[in-house]
Amino acid sequence: MILLVTHGLDEHGLEVLTRLRRRDTDPVVLDTARFPVEMAITVESSDPGAWNGNVVVEGVERDVTDIRVAWWRRPLPFVLHDDIRDEEDRAFAYGECHAAITGLWSCLDALWINDPGRDEVAARKMYQLKVASRIGLRTPRTCITTDPLAAARFAADEGPTGTIYKSFSATEKAWRETRVLRPEERDLLDNVRFAPVIFQEHVPAAVDLRITVVGDRMFPAEIASQETAYPHDFRMMMNDAPIRPHVLPAPVERQLRELMSWFGLVYGAIDMRLTPDGDYVFLEVNPAGQWLFIEQRTEQPITEALCDLLIDADGAGIRAG
Amino acid sequence: MAKPTRPATTRNRTAKTLPPNAGEVLMEAAGPSQPYEPMWMPHLERLDLESALQEGTAAPDIYAEVLESICGSTDDSQAVEQYDGSLGVTAAFVASHQSAVAQVQWNDNLASLYTSPGNVNAARWGTGTMISRNLFLTCGHLFDQTGGGWERPRQNGTTNIISPQEIAQNMHLNFNHQVDPDGNLRIEQRFAIAELIEYRLGGIDMAICRITGNPGDTYGWTPVATNDAADNDMLCIIGHPAGVPKRIEAGPTLTLSGNLIRYNDIDTLGGNSGSGILRAATGDLVGVHTNGGCNASGTGSNFGQRISSVRAVSPTLQALDTSTAIIRDIATDFGRDVATTTATRDKPVISDIATSAVRDVLATTSTRDKPVLSDIGTGVRRDLLVPTKPVDDVKHAGLDKQFDNPIGFDPVRGRPFVLSTPHHAPGVGRQETQAVEYEEVLGQLGAAIMEQQRALELLAEQYQAVAAEYQELFG
Numbered sequence: 006m007i008l009l010v011t012h013g014l015d016e017h018g019l020e021v022l023t024r025l026r027r028r029d030t031d032p033v034v035l036d037t038a039r040f041p042v043e044m045a046i047t048v049e050s051s052d053p054g055a056w057n058g059n060v061v062v063e064g065v066e067r068d069v070t071d072i073r074v075a076w077w078r079r080p081l082p083f084v085l086h087d088d089i090r091d092e093e094d095r096a097f098a099y100g101e102c103h104a105a106i107t108g109l110w111s112c113l114d115a116l117w118i119n120d121p122g123r124d125e126v127a128a129r130k131m132y133q134l135k136v137a138s139r140i141g142l143r144t145p146r147t148c149i150t151t152d153p154l155a156a157a158r159f160a161a162d163e164g165p166t167g168t169i170y171k172s173f174s175a176t177e178k179a180w181r182e183t184r185v186l187r188p189e190e191r192d193l194l195d196n197v198r199f200a201p202v203i204f205q206e207h208v209p210a211a212v213d214l215r216i217t218v219v220g221d222r223m224f225p226a227e228i229a230s231q232e233t234a235y236p237h238d239f240r241m242m243m244n245d246a247p248i249r250p251h252v253l254p255a256p257v258e259r260q261l262r263e264l265m266s267w268f269g270l271v272y273g274a275i276d277m278r279l280t281p282d283g284d285y286v287f288l289e290v291n292p293a294g295q296w297l298f299i300e301q302r303t304e305q306p307i308t309e310a311l312c313d314l315l316i317d318a319d320g321a322g323i324r325a326g
Numbered sequence: 327m328a329k330p331t332r333p334a335t336t337r338n339r340t341a342k343t344l345p346p347n348a349g350e351v352l353m354e355a356a357g358p359s360q361p362y363e364p365m366w367m368p369h370l371e372r373l374d375l376e377s378a379l380q381e382g383t384a385a386p387d388i389y390a391e392v393l394e395s396i397c398g399s400t401d402d403s404q405a406v407e408q409y410d411g412s413l414g415v416t417a418a419f420v421a422s423h424q425s426a427v428a429q430v431q432w433n434d435n436l437a438s439l440y441t442s443p444g445n446v447n448a449a450r451w452g453t454g455t456m457i458s459r460n461l462f463l464t465c466g467h468l469f470d471q472t473g474g475g476w477e478r479p480r481q482n483g484t485t486n487i488i489s490p491q492e493i494a495q496n497m498h499l500n501f502n503h504q505v506d507p508d509g510n511l512r513i514e515q516r517f518a519i520a521e522l523i524e525y526r527l528g529g530i531d532m533a534i535c536r537i538t539g540n541p542g543d544t545y546g547w548t549p550v551a552t553n554d555a556a557d558n559d560m561l562c563i564i565g566h567p568a569g570v571p572k573r574i575e576a577g578p579t580l581t582l583s584g585n586l587i588r589y590n591d592i593d594t595l596g597g598n599s600g601s602g603i604l605r606a607a608t609g610d611l612v613g614v615h616t617n618g619g620c621n622a623s624g625t626g627s628n629f630g631q632r633i634s635s636v637r638a639v640s641p642t643l644q645a646l647d648t649s650t651a652i653i654r655d656i657a658t659d660f661g662r663d664v665a666t667t668t669a670t671r672d673k674p675v676i677s678d679i680a681t682s683a684v685r686d687v688l689a690t691t692s693t694r695d696k697p698v699l700s701d702i703g704t705g706v707r708r709d710l711l712v713p714t715k716p717v718d719d720v721k722h723a724g725l726d727k728q729f730d731n732p733i734g735f736d737p738v739r740g741r742p743f744v745l746s747t748p749h750h751a752p753g754v755g756r757q758e759t760q761a762v763e764y765e766e767v768l769g770q771l772g773a774a775i776m777e778q779q780r781a782l783e784l785l786a787e788q789y790q791a792v793a794a795e796y797q798e799l800f801g
Contacts, residue, residue, distance in 0.1 A: 013485045036485075043472055063477065063485075087529075156743075170742045184750045193746055200742035233753040 007032040007319050008115065011078040017297055018078050024312045030319070033067045035060060038081035038143060041102055048109055050294060058109055065089045074318035075115045076311075077124055078293060116318045118220075118271040118311075124292040127268035130203065133289055140263050142287040146206040153195045154204060158184055159204050160194075167207035169237060183238040208286050213239045214277040217296045218265055219310040224301045227251035227279070247282065248302035257285045272311070364467040364531060365618040366474025367451055367596040368568055371588030377674060387499060403575040405505050406564060415562045415606045423604055424574065425545040426456040428499040428517075429466055429566040430600065436479050440488075442479035450756055451497065454535075455611060457550050457604035458646060458784075462499065462519075462592035464600030465616045466526035466533045469493045474596070494522035494535055501545050504572035511571060515543045530631050531616045533600075548602055551610035553632045554587065555579045555603075561589055563615055565601035576606070585635035587613040594618050594628050603630050645781055651784035661703070724780035 009032050011018030018034075019042065025032050039062065040046065048058040057070040083102045088097050110121055119127070126132070134144045140321055148159035160168045171183040185207060211226040228245040232237035239246055253261070264287075274294025278286045296307045359682035381717060404410065406424040411417040430452040436443035454464030469490040471478055478487045479496070488496070503514040516537045524534040555561060562576045577591035587603060594601075598790040637643045 010457070034485075170744065172742075181744050181747075182749065182751050187747075187750075190747050194741060194744035196741060196746050200744070202743050238751070241751040 006069075006073060007315050008072045008113070009034045009067065009073040009078060010037065010076065010080050012038055012081050014037040015079045020297065021076070021311055021315075022077075024148050024308055025315065028312060028316060032058070032215040032315075032318060033069060033072065033240060034114055035062075036081065036158065037106065038084050039052055040083050040106065041098075042084055042086055046105065046109060048105070048112065055199075056112060058112065058147050058152070069109070072113045072115045073117065073321070074315050075110075075113055076118045076315060077121050092175045106235065118314065118318075119273075119292050120269060123269040126251075127270050127273070127292045130289055132266075135285075136267050137260075137287040138265055140260050140267070142257070142260050142264070145208050145286050148204045150203055150204070150317050151198050151201045153197050156194045157191065158203055160191065162264070163206055168211075169207050170204050173201075173203065182235070182241050185237055190254075194256065208278050208288075209280055210236065211281045212251075212279050214275075214279055214285070215239075215299055216253065216261060217299060217305070217307050218261065218270070218273045218275065218279065219307060220271055220314045222310045223253070223261070224296075224299065224303075224305040224307050224310070225251040225253045225258075225301050226305065243298060248299060250303045250305060254285070268292075271314070330352055339657065363594045364465070364470075364473065364616055365594065366476065367449060367597045368465075369475065398796055403573040404565065405509075406572045406574050407507050408509065411572050413562075413574065414578070415491075415574075415604075416561045419562065419606060419609065420564065420574050421616055422503070423548060423562070423609060424564050424572060425501070426542070426548050427453060427564045427572060427601065428456065428501045428541070428545070429453055429514075429569070429572070430464060430497055430519075430778055433496050433498060439496070440479035441482050442480040442485075445478050446476050446478055448598060449476070449501075450500075450566060452597060452599040453565035453601040453615075454499075456537075456542045456545060456547040457534075457643075458547050459540040460537050460679060461523075461542075461547075461638075461642065462535045462537050463550070463602065463611070463614060463643075464472055464533050465614050466490075466531045466534065467616065468497075469525055469533055470520055490525050491522045494519050494533075498718060499537060499541065501541060503566065515541075515544075524640055524642055528635075530635055530639050531642065532614055532631055532636045534640065534642050536619070548604065549610045550637070550646060551608065551612045551633050552637070553612075554582055555605050555612040556630050557581055559612075560606035561592065561612070562604040563594060563598065563601045564604070565594070565598040565615070567595035567598045570596040582632055585631055586629045587632040587767045588629040590628065601630075625656075641777070643778070645777075645784065 007030055009018060009022060011034065011241045013036065014021075022034060023033060030282050033134075036044070043062065045061040046058070048056075050056050052312050059066050059068050059070075061067075071324075083106075085095055085102075089098055108119070110117075117123075131147070131149055134147055134256055136231065139142045146163070148155060150156050150159070168186045169183055172181055186204070211229045212232055215228060216296060217224040217226070227249055228239045229249075230236050232247065233239075233241075233245045236243045261275060264275075268290070270290070270292055272292065274296060276288040276291070278288060280286060299305060302309045334486040397751040399596050402413065404413065406420055409417050409420045430448055432449045432451055434448035451530045452464060452468040454462050454468075457463045469474060471487040471490065471493070480487055500514040500517065501517070502512045506509055517537050519535045520538045521536045522533060523536055524532065526532065557579055559579045560573060560576060561579055564572060564574045566572055575592045575594065577589050580588040580590050582588070589603075595618060597614055598618075601615040602611040603615055604610070605612045612633045614633075614636060615628070617629050700792045734785060
C-alpha cells in the first residue's frame with residue numbers, strides 16, 4: 006500500500022495522487038495538519054513482533070500496517086483542538102502528537118521517499134556544500150555568519166566579481182530572491198547579527214541547471230536564466246526563461262548519484278550552474294523540491310517516474326512480505 | 327418569581343420508549359461531554375425520530391424522551407404558545423419575546439451544490455435571536471467546520487471543508503417553527519442568511535449574521551443588555567432543543583465566571599445552541615447559550631457566553647448600543663414599557679439624546695477602536711507591506727508569490743539582514759503584488775462602507791424614532 010504525506014493544496018501531491026488512482030492504486034493520503042482534530046491514529050503492539058496501525062479520517066478507517074512505500078511530500082504542522090487553551094498544555098499536546106506520529110513513521114515497514122530524518126539532514130545547506138565538495142563537485146566559496154565583520158571581510162575578498170547572499174528558508178511572507186550584494190547594502194551588514202545569512206561567491210552562469218532525481222532516474226534540465234531580466238535567480242523569471250532538457254557529463258552524473266546516496270535520498274531536486282568556462286557548480290539539493298514547472302516545459306516524464314517508483318516499491322514490498 | 331429547585335428524585339419520569347442504548351448512541355454522536363465541548367445537535371436520525379419530531383404534535387413527548395435519554399433528566403420545558411407561566415417567567419413575557427427567536431437550519435440543496443455534501447443536509451442546527459431588523463445573534467460553533475460528529479460539505483475538487491462564511495450562507499432561519507395553543511404546527515417562514523459578519527471574535531463562542539428580508543420588521547427583535555445578569559437572576563431560554571418546535575425553559579443564574587454565565591435547572595440540548603439568554607426582570611439578552619453540561623449522570627450545569635464578554639469583542643453590538651439606548655431611554659421616560667432600566671439611569675431624556683446619546687453615536691462612528699476604520703488613511707498602506715496569507719514554510723521554486731517592498735529600505739533597524747534589504751529583481755511579481763494590495767484595500771474599504779451603512783441605518787432609525795416622539799409630544 007502507498008502512503009502520501011501531503012495536504013489538499015499541494016499541486017504536486019494532487020497530480021501524483023490522480024495518476025496513481027488512474028493506475029488502479031488507492032493510496033492512503035495523510036495530511037498531518039488534520040491530526041489530531043480531524044484524524045485519529047491508533048497504533049497497537051501486543052505479542053512480540055505483532056504490530057498494527059490504523060488512521061481514521063472522515064469516518065473512514067485505513068489500515069496502515071501494510072504500507073510498503075511512503076512519500077514524504079509536504080507534511081504540515083499539527084493543528085490542535087481549540088479547546089486546549091493553556092499554552093503549556095498546547096506545547097505538551099503538540100509534543101505528544103509529534104512523538105506518536107514520528108513513532109508511527111518509524112514503525113512502517115516501508116521505503117520512504119524520502120525518509121523524514123534523512124530529508125531533514127539533507128536539507129542543511131552548509132552540510133550539502135561540505136559533502137558535495139568532498140565528493141569532488143565544485144561548490145561556491147561560502148560564508149555563513151552572524152558576524153558583521155566576517156560578512157564584510159568575505160564581501161571584500163570576493164572583490165569586483167561580486168558576492169551573492171541568500172536565506173536558508175523561504176516562507177511566503179518572508180520571501181527573498183538570491184541577490185548580489187550592492188554597495189549601499191554593505192551599510193546594513195550589521196543586521197546579520199540578528200539572523201545568519203549565506204554569502205557566496207558570485208558564480209557566473211552560462212545556464213542554470215535543475216536536475217530532478219527520482220530513484221535511479223535523472224532528469225537534468227537547463228534554464229536559460231541569463232537571457233532574462235534577472236539572471237541571479239532563475240525562480241524570478243520562470244516564465245521568461247527557456248527551459249530545455251540537458252545532458253550531464255558522466256562524471257557529474259556519477260557525483261550527483263554519490264551525493265544522493267550519501268544523504269540517503271531517493272528523490273531530490275538539485276540546483277547547479279554551468280559556467281561560461283564549462284564548469285559544473287553545485288549550489289544545493291532540495292529533498293522535496295518542485296518539478297512540475299520543469300516537466301511542463303521539457304516534457305520530461307518526472308511525475309510518471311515518481312508513480313513508477315511508488316508502485317514498483319509497493320509491489321516489491323508485497324512480494325517481500 | 328423564582329422557580330423552586332427541582333431535585334431529580336422528585337421528577338416525574340415518563341415511560342421509556344427509546345431503545346435502551348439510545349442515550350449512549352446520542353452521547354457518542356455528540357462527542358464527549360467535557361466542560362468546554364459546545365453543544366451539538368444530537369444525531370436524531372440514528373434513532374429514527376426526526377420525522378416524528380418534525381410532525382410537531384408528537385414533539386413534546388419525544389423531546390422529553392430524548393432529553394431524558396441524554397441528560398438523565400426529565401424535561402419540563404414547554405411549547406412557547408402552550409406555556410402556562412409556571413417556570414419562573416410569565417406567559418406574557420414569553421409571548422412578547424418568543425417571536426424574535428428563530429431556528430438555524432442547513433439548506434436542503436447541499437447535494438446539488440457539493441460533490442461531498444456531508445450529512446448535514448436540511449439539519450435543524452441551532453437557535454438565535456434577532457437583535458435588529460436584519461441582524462441575528464447566535465453562537466459561533468454553529469458555523470464551525472468540525473464538531474459533533476457531523477460532516478460538513480467539502481469544497482468541490484478538494485478535501486477542504488467549506489469555510490464558516492460558506493457554511494452560514496448554506497443555512498437559513500425558520501421563524502414560527504412552533505406549535506399553536508392547540509398543538510398544531512404552524513407554518514414556518516424562512517429567511518436566508520446573507521452573511522456571517524462576526525464569528526468567534528476574541529475566542530468567544532459568538533456569531534452575528536445578516537439576514538435577508540428584514541425579518542425583524544415582522545418578528546421583532548430583542549434588546550441586547552449592556553450589563554450582565556446577577557447571581558440568582560431568573561433567566562429564560564427560548565429555543566429549539568434537538569431541533570423541535572420552539573420551547574421555553576427558565577431557571578436562576580448560578581454564577582458568572584470568566585466569559586461564562588452558568589445556570590442550572592434549565593434543561594437544554596443541542597439545537598438550543600445560540601439561544602439568547604433572557605433576563606426575566608428586564609427582558610433583555612444577557613448571554614448566548616452555548617454549552618450543555620448535562621451528561622449521562624444528570625450532573626453539571628449549562629452555560630453560555632455572558633453578554634459583557636460578547637459585547638466587548640463585537641463592533642456590531644457596540645454600534646447597536648446607541649440605537650437601543652435612545653429607544654430605551656425614550657420608552658422608559660414616557661412609561662411605554664417595563665420600567666427596568668431606570669435604576670441605572672437618572673438623566674432626563676432630552677439631555678440623554680442631546681448629549682450622551684449623540685456623543686455615543688459619534689463615538690461609535692468616529693473614534694471607536696475599529697481596525698477597519700482606523701486603518702484607512704493611516705495603517706492600511708503600512709499593513710499592505712505585510713502579506714497575511716497563510717504560510718507554506720517550504721520553498722516552491724519558481725512558483726512562489728513575490729512580495730515587493732515598494733518603499734525600498736525599511737527604516738526600522740532590528741530586522742534580519744536579508745529582510746532589511748529590498749528586492750532586486752526588476753518588477754517581478756509587482757503586478758501580482760499590486761493586485762493583492764488593491765484587493766486588500768478594496769476589501770477593507772468594502773467592509774468599512776458596510777459598517778458605515780449599518781451605522782447610517784441605525785442613525786436614520788434613531789432619527790425617525792425621536793422625530794415621531796417629537797411629533798407626538800409637541801405636534
